[in-house]
Amino acid sequence: MSQLATRPAAPTPPPSPAPSAGRRRRSPGVGRRALALYALLAVLALIYIFPFLIQVSSSFKTEPEAAQNPLGLIPQNWTTAAYTQLFAASDFPTWAKNSFIVTLFVTAGRVFFNSLAGYALARIPFRGRGLVFALLVAVMAVPGVVLLIPKFLVINQLGIYDSYAGMVLPLLADAAGVFIMKNFFESIPVSVEEQARIDGAGTFRTFWSVVLPMARPAVMTIVILSFQGSWNELNHFIVSTQDPALTTLTKGVAQLSSGQLSQGTQYPLKLAAAALMTVPVAIVFFVFQKKIMNASAGAVKE
DSSP states (O other), X not given: OHHHHHSOOOOOOOOOOOOOHHHHHHHHHHHHHHHHHHHHHHHHHHHHHHHHHHHHHHXXXXXXXXXXXXXXXXXXXXXXXXXXXXXXXXXXXXXXXXXXXHHHHHXXXXXXXXXXXXXXXXXXXXXXXXXXXXXXHHHHTSOGGGGHHHHHHHHHHXXXXXXXXXXXXXXXXXXXXXXXXXXXXXXXXXHHHHHHHHTTOOHHHIIIXXXXXXXXXXXXXXXXXXXXXXXXXXXXXXXXXOOGGGOOHHHHHHHHHTTSSOSSOOHHHHHHHHHHHHHHHHHHHHHHHHHHSOTTTTOOOO
């Protein structure tokens, strides 16, 4: 009994520490900073998208209203006269057809040739590979305007001036696309290609069937950049053709903006053409943007 009486009581667990006052004080501050950041981003987004909203709104205005109230977002008299005139009384359908033809061929060509060149620089050892890559980076630093006269001379000497070939062939590869593909191919483990070679695959088969499918995020990036770049290209088409039947949307809309095809301001007509030009690029971006994510999908850890 004495032993039971003298047994020490079990120690009581220490009380859990109360949440610090500093932590409670930081929460409202963090919330206010996040709210201020979101408000700033919303303002910047509104500033960025405001010209596009003005463009779409003015395309549905009458010409006098567009001249008197160019910044109004809601037209007083809604009308589709600008779009009707654009399709019925201008060469806009021809311009759109030419742009689609050139853009599709250029996009497909850039995906193929940029991938081939990027894989060669990343994986195939050859003498002068470092020099070729240095020249590639140097080409990226040259302004495109500087190359307009050499482009015209080459196209004219090859006899492809005023043709789809002259509009497409010089755009089939670009230094930035090769640079992107090279860097992505270098991130793919070499063991994947070694396994394919053990199975008897050659260099092109390894590239086409094994490596290129793993580079889908980079390929989607090239698709978006190539489509946007060739769709919005203007300088090259100025020096490669002068036939009205080969006019692209960029040249046609530029002529509309300069007043060569119309009299007066013609704000609704010009802005309607510009608004329609942005639709294909926006569709391509929203379709392919999700496939750019997960850049490491399918990679194998060594």
